[in-house]
Structure formats: structure tokens, C-alpha cells
Amino acid sequence: MFRNLKAVGRILYGRNSFDQLGDVLGELRIEKDSYVLFLVDEYFQGKDFMKRIPLHTQDILKIIEVKDEPKTKTVDAIVAEVKSLRNGLPVSVVGIGGGSVMDYAKATRLMFTNEGSSSQYQGLDFIKNKGVHCTVIPTISGAGAEVSMTTVLTGPVKKLGIKGNFTPADQLVLDPALIASVPDPQRFYTAMDCYIHNIESRNGHRKTVMGDSLGTESLRLLEEIFLCNDSHSPENDEKLMIASYLGGLSLTYAEVGACHAISYGLATVTGIHHGLGNCVVFNQLEEFYPEGVKKFKEMMRINNIVLPTGVTANCTPEEIEQMIDVSLTLVFMWQHLCGPEWEKIITREKLRGLLLKM
């Protein structure tokens, strides 16, 4: 059985297309008391960009902290707060930011129409009801949240996406001008999330021609950007935005692998940010992805990136075991990489050895 995949409904793409957001949302503001819920990355607080957001009197704008990975309890709190402030549902939940903010928007909009806590819905196809309209606007590129069918959340017991056909956004705005000001090394780490997706999706048993093809082109763009000496030009911003889109889409037709499985474990205990965490993990995965890791190191060198070391140095043995526990729950990622007999290859010893190198 193949999944009948739901695509992101509409795509507004072009430099400065953000200025058309008012028109896009205007089509949804049908009733007099229609309101939009904007979730905006804290990065923009106090910046001129805020004035460009087409905010109406009745709208709600929330600044979203992104120091920590998105949490189910934050999703639940936003929904509860908005419900206490307004009658009726927002006509769109608009996420303006990176993968975390877009994931918050995608998850929040589902929890307006599904009972209880978002932690009850972590996993595949647990959502029962269609959410409210959701608009995502990346201002940093790489995570692929703008196009993915998942919204990765850390809950009380697990870090796992709310995944399924109800999750993709309804509207995407791809404006390459918005990612011009992303600081390094954050830009690099997030871009490498995309690079790693592509390497993982291509190297595994659940590979498809579609996934492979989208991943191939995304990789080609990323190598063009980060193996040259001017990775931060406007032209490369646009290429990075497209690479992220294609890389995210590639995952819909394949699966992530070892890096995500281990970095989910690492993040659950250390709270390390997803992009950085993936880089720290991927740097140690020559065994699984020899070519990909080699090129990754070359891109780090050219872009003067120095990864933190000793990330697990202060962890207790119990914490290391907890990381391993979380990693081993991500069976579908390991199956993609190693096939049905994955447990013979991916032992606790192997994972422990890798984690202690990080």
C-alpha cells in the first residue's frame, strides 16, 4: 500500500513575494471577526521586518522562542491562550521563522481541532480532524519543515513528529530575500540539516526514484553553494531555499537515517538544537555515509566552521543509555538504513561508542 500523499496546497515563490502576504491572507478573511494567528521567530523582535507583517487589529501575534526545540507543552499553551482570547478559530496560523517556528505553526493549527494534548498525537496518522489553514514562511532554510508532512516535537516521553496527511501546510511563501540576514554558523548548520536529509534518504532501503531524484538535485545545489567561496550571496540564498524545499520533499518519498535517529536521542537529553546536533552526529558517521561525511568535512573547512566538541562529555552513563533508548525507538529510520535485520548491526555498544566520540 502506498500513501496518497497530500501536497502543500499553494506556493507563492519569488524575491520579495512576502509583500503579497496581505493579499494571500485577505482571501481568507471572509467574516468580520476573522483573525490570523502569527507565530514569529524571536529573531525578528524589534527589527524593521515586524512592520512588514500584514497585521490586522483583531489578529494575534506571538513571538516564539527557539532556543529549545519545539515542545508539545508550548503548542498546547499557545492553543489554550488563543482560545481564551478569541471566539472561533483563526483563519490561518502563520509561522514566520525557521524549522521550529514552522513546526509550531503546523502543530498548533492541528490542535485547534483535535482534543487534548499534542503529545497524544506524536507518531504517524494519529490526528483525527483536519486542522485550520496554515501558512509557513521560512526565514532560514534547510530543515525542510516548509514542505514536510511532519512537525517534530519533544513531548514528555519522546521526540517524535506528528506525521500524516493532515500535517503539511496549506500555503507556502518562498521569498529568498527573507534569508539574507541569517547569521553564520546557524545558516550553515541548518543548511546541513538539508544536506544530511539528502544523504540519508539516498542511502537506504526505502529509496524511491522520486525521492532519489529530488535529493540528487538538492545535493547538487548545496554543493554548488557550500563548495564555493561565497556561500552567502543573494543567488546562493535562493539556491539554498530551493535546496531545502526539494530536500524536504525528497524525505516524503524516502526516510531519514542514522544521523536523525542518533541526534534525536542526543537532543532529548542535552536539548542540543536540531541543525547543530545533526552536524555533531553526522561528523562521526563515516561508517554509514563515507562519501557524504567526506564532502561535509570539506564544506566545513571551506566555510570556516568549527564544531563544538565534548557535547556528551558531561553526561552521566544513565544519560548516555537514555540517548540510546530514544535512538533505538526510531525503528523506521534504522530499517531504512540497514534493512529488516538492523538490530544485528545497530547495537547499544555501537551507539554508545559513537555518542562518546561527540
Place this chain on the structure above:
Amino acid sequence: MFRNLKAVGRILYGRNSFDQLGDVLGELRIEKDSYVLFLVDEYFQGKDFMKRIPLHTQDILKIIEVKDEPKTKTVDAIVAEVKSLRNGLPVSVVGIGGGSVMDYAKATRLMFTNEGSSSQYQGLDFIKNKGVHCTVIPTISGAGAEVSMTTVLTGPVKKLGIKGNFTPADQLVLDPALIASVPDPQRFYTAMDCYIHNIESRNGHRKTVMGDSLGTESLRLLEEIFLCNDSHSPENDEKLMIASYLGGLSLTYAEVGACHAISYGLATVTGIHHGLGNCVVFNQLEEFYPEGVKKFKEMMRINNIVLPTGVTANCTPEEIEQMIDVSLTLVFMWQHLCGPEWEKIITREKLRGLLLKM
């Protein structure tokens, strides 16, 4: 102003995914008297494949002749016939076939909800009302109709698409097993429609990073398929299906060019089939696309393709002028290729010279 593009809503992809069509349509058959309108390529008449179509008692299945390019009068006739046979609208119009059948499905579904003749709507954004649900299932790959925002029709006065956000299909089924039996050289000509799209979209002023990127990957796949000595393997069928999808999508972010502009003129008078017509025209366009034409000739050689000659030999001078008239109406294609001053380059003499070589 950028267009807020509407995507194909859902994609069911995988070898033998066609066998899930019954489930996909089942979700739409809500009322007791719900019916589906199937438009099926005449190629399948009398073949075992017909038994696999999930036909219910109340459904209507029409065999579609594809010797001629899709015509507005045929669209109008199908809609009139179905309206005379059933109360209410079909829950989906399903096109099973090549570009022509998919275009018929996309156009027919619009004419159930828009008054008058389909010829009134040829052009960009003339459609007023959302059509009924539309499912497209390619059984030959290359035209890109499975993903495009246009449905090319020959009307009483022009050959031009009904183009806009109402045109893309709602559901796409990509089953590479369905294109296994496509005979050569038809398979080659249709695949080259995609090749030509990619060359045209990349070489022009309306080029975008997204369009270029999708076109680059589509080209890479096509070269892998047709520059090897076994272009018709199951693996290459799947690659061709994906190349067509990505190539069609590429056009959404760019534009076709000289080959389509001239071949539309050629087809209006001679009725030559789109895939073949494009090959006949493209073969003479070294001036505009030197690299692309060179590789095209190499692919023809490897695949033992011999193009017909003397296609315009029996045309009267008036007919040649009529072809030129039609070509010159396609201003946006010429602007994409040559920029705003295109009329200085694309003269009647130049077009006449090219047409007489075909």
C-alpha cells in the same frame, strides 16, 4: 506580482499503485448516486487493463480518440453528453492516458461548472468557477500534463491552453508499471516533449532557480535514460515518469520557448501530434538551442529514431503564413526566449525559413 501557484493536491506514487484507485475514488463516492466519469485512451480498448478500472454501475466510461490533438468541441460534447445522461456532477473526472487524455480530463471537469464553450476560456485566468474533482493517471510520460496548470486545446481560432489556478488536477496517480507497454517511437516522441520543455525553460528570460533546478534534474534523468542502450527497462520507465513530472513542474516556474511556439503553428494547420511535432521542429532549432539540439540528435541516433521529412512540403504558401500567424501570437514564449525586443529577432522570414526545412 508573483502567482500564488496551486499544486496538484494529492499524489499516489509507486509501482502498481493503480490498484489503489478504487480506494481513492471510494473516498469521494459519498452520496448513493455519486458517479465517476472515466476518460480512457483508445489504446486500452479491448485490452485486459480495462478490467482493472474500478468502474461502478452508475459510472460513465468514455473511450477517447487521440489521433488528433484535444479539441474544444470534443470537450464541449463530452460535457453535454454526460449532463444529458446524469443528474448532478461527477465526483471525479478521471483521465487515464497520455497528455491528450489528461488534458481532456482537466478541461472537461472545468466545463461542468463554467458556462458556455471551452473555447471561450482559452488563455490565462479566464475560468471563473472551481471545477469538479479531477484525477489524472499518465500511461505515457513526457507531456507533463499530469502536473501542469494548463490544458492545451485546439479551438475554432487558436491552439492555446486553458491556463490558471483552477486547471491543475486534484489527484495524481504515478504508477510506472502503466507505461511499460508504450510502443516506440511514440514513447520517444513524448519523452522528448519533456526534454524540449526543459531546454526551453532553462534558456530564457523568465528563468527562475526553482524552474531551472527542476528542469536540471529532469534533464539528468532523460539523458540517463536515452543516452544508454536500454531506454525501455522498468527502471527507466520509472525514471521517465519522474522526469516528466519534474519537467512539467519546471514549466510552472518558467515558460516554454521557440519549439512550442512554432509547433503550435505547425499543428494548427497540419494537425501533427504534439510530441512528434515538437521533435520535427526542435530538430531545426540549433540556432536557439545549440547544445540541446546536439544531444537530441544523439539520443535519436542511439534509439534508432528516424523523423518524418517533408512535413510542410504539401502546404500552400497561405498555410505557411497561417502557421507563422499562430506562432507569432505566442508572445510570452518569444519574450521568454528573446526578451522584450523579440520582434527584432523573430521575423516572419526567419519562421518561414525554419518551417520550410521541416
